[in-house]
Amino acid sequence: MTETMIYDLLIIGGGPGGYAAAERAGEARLTVALFEQNKLGGVCLNEGCIPSKTLLNSAKLYYQARNSQAFGIKTAATSYDQAQVIKRKNKVVRMLVAGVKQKMKAAGVEIIEAAARISGRDGDLFCLQDACGKKYLGRNLIIATGSVPIIPPVPGLNEALESGFAVTSRGILDLTEIPPHLVVIGAGVIGLEMASYYRTVGSEVTVIELRNQIAGEADPQLSGLLLKDLEQKGIRFLLGAKVTNIGADCVNYEQDGLSQELAADCVLCAAGRRPAISGLGLETLGIELQNGAVRTDAQGRTNVPGVYAVGDVNGSWMLAHAAYREAEVAVSTILGREDEVSYLNCPSVIYTSPEVAWVGLTEAEMEQAGKPYRKVELPFSYSGRYQAETEREASLCKLILDEESMTLAGCQLMGPYASEFIVAVGIMIKQKLTLDKIKAQIFPHPTVAEVIKEAIFML
Numbered sequence: 001m002t003e004t005m006i007y008d009l010l011i012i013g014g015g016p017g018g019y020a021a022a023e024r025a026g027e028a029r030l031t032v033a034l035f036e037q038n039k040l041g042g043v044c045l046n047e048g049c050i051p052s053k054t055l056l057n058s059a060k061l062y063y064q065a066r067n068s069q070a071f072g073i074k075t076a077a078t079s080y081d082q083a084q085v086i087k088r089k090n091k092v093v094r095m096l097v098a099g100v101k102q103k104m105k106a107a108g109v110e111i112i113e114a115a116a117r118i119s120g121r122d123g124d125l126f127c128l129q130d131a132c133g134k135k136y137l138g139r140n141l142i143i144a145t146g147s148v149p150i151i152p153p154v155p156g157l158n159e160a161l162e163s164g165f166a167v168t169s170r171g172i173l174d175l176t177e178i179p180p181h182l183v184v185i186g187a188g189v190i191g192l193e194m195a196s197y198y199r200t201v202g203s204e205v206t207v208i209e210l211r212n213q214i215a216g217e218a219d220p221q222l223s224g225l226l227l228k229d230l231e232q233k234g235i236r237f238l239l240g241a242k243v244t245n246i247g248a249d250c251v252n253y254e255q256d257g258l259s260q261e262l263a264a265d266c267v268l269c270a271a272g273r274r275p276a277i278s279g280l281g282l283e284t285l286g287i288e289l290q291n292g293a294v295r296t297d298a299q300g301r302t303n304v305p306g307v308y309a310v311g312d313v314n315g316s317w318m319l320a321h322a323a324y325r326e327a328e329v330a331v332s333t334i335l336g337r338e339d340e341v342s343y344l345n346c347p348s349v350i351y352t353s354p355e356v357a358w359v360g361l362t363e364a365e366m367e368q369a370g371k372p373y374r375k376v377e378l379p380f381s382y383s384g385r386y387q388a389e390t391e392r393e394a395s396l397c398k399l400i401l402d403e404e405s406m407t408l409a410g411c412q413l414m415g416p417y418a419s420e421f422i423v424a425v426g427i428m429i430k431q432k433l434t435l436d437k438i439k440a441q442i443f444p445h446p447t448v449a450e451v452i453k454e455a456i457f458m459l
């Protein structure tokens with residue numbers, strides 16, 4: 001009889017949360033089994049962050065090729081080959097997935113290509129089973145199953161998803177032809193990035209959003225600026241509008257009490273995501289939920305000692321970079337090291353063109369907390385490099401200073417490279433650097449990030 005192997009750590013899900021946890025735990029010489037039912041890398045690598053950024057970069061190059069006369073570049077006919085873009089995207093994904101596999105191997109992690117289901121306990125150990133009923137036992141368990149798209153209960157939507165007229169964030173990254181008219185449901189992160197992409201490469205795009213602002217919880221000034229910019233680029237936004245029906249080639253919606261119909265060639269459903277928990281067997285261990293997500297504390301611990309949940313499945317920030325950090329903290333906790341996730345310096349980024357990024361608190365949050373603050377707002381044109389590389393576009397650098405501690409409380413950015421240098425502001429916030437200390441920091445010149453330095457001296 002073969003003995004069931006006992007692992008120090010069982011991990012369900014090989015996305016950013018799961019593979020980061022596996023890598024850290026493997027490096028710390030824990031025996032780790034990582035279960036993945038699809039492809040390593042999860043949604044982020046295979047059908048989310050990386051594919052969308054690959055597509056967006058092609059669109060950016062296309063835009064530049066067609067709009068570079070002011071920079072002294074004259075191009076003859078420029079065309080866009082979506083099939084080639086998708087091919088390249090698939091190559092990038094393959095390379096990165098292979099990279100994750102390599103990392104797992106280097107960390108001594110055992111990858112089990114199967115769907116795992118929690119089946120309770122065996123004494124002090126947690127028990128998982130694959131579809132064939134094979135048992136795996138572990139001293140600790142990390143749930144990192146991610147999230148799935150929310151499909152709102154709109155009549156006709158399920159049929160449209162089946163027929164291919166409607167797609168989710170997965171399908172939209174694999175269209176080999178540019179739809180003449182794309183209708184996007186939801187002006188959140190996915191809706192905006194894909195609207196920006198398809199508009200740049202030639203689609204007419206209409207975005208239907210329930211709320212009266214785009215970009216979810218973003219600072220209203222930032223989301224207003226982005227809205228204006230995207231509208232100028234030709235994206236049509238229907239705000240405060242509700243999709244009421246999806247037909248065979250049209251979308252019906254209601255706005256200001258009026259029912260309207262829009263002809264469409266493709267519909268993207270980007271109405272949010274929810275934790276992937278169904279069929280996992282959470283009830284076999286009595287794992288508690290909160291708003292449909294696995295409830296965790298600042299160490300990623302669930303209510304069951306030894307069981308952790310990291311990434312989208314815990315419903316906290318639903319961002320790959322938050323998942324990485326949550327994974328590290330969960331592994332530290334398993335190893336008995338003190339660690340804690342702080343979201344204070346967790347940046348949010350929307351990779352539209354222009355990029356939008358923010359970190360820390362907004363003005364509204366400072367007001368709500370009754371904290372005295374000061375702010376400064378500058379366009380990126382305060383940076384020499386920005387001027388050198390850009391022909392006037394809308395941009396914003398807003399810094400918020402906590403007047404009590406004289407440290408930065410928040411930052412909102414719109415403009416090129418925002419996604420790359422927001423991390424520096426996150427560090428300033430997290431480390432509670434005072435204005436004087438930040439002023440003493442040397443910024444490389446010329447960089448677009450220097451707009452931060454300019455703003456700091458005006459606070």
Ligand code: NAI
Pocket residue numbers: 049152154185186187188189190191192193208209210211215216241242243270271272273317318319348349350351
């Ligand atoms: P989201 O929650 O960001 O936005 C969904 C939007 O859809 C909301 O504004 C909501 O009001 C709207 N909506 C919902 N039902 C609707 C309906 N029936 N009609 C009209 N509008 C409706 O969700 P999204 O964009 O799907 O993104 C999912 C997750 O993926 C988010 O948690 C996001 O953070 C993450 N993500 C992050 C990226 C990044 O960091 N750059 C990129 C892509 C996704």
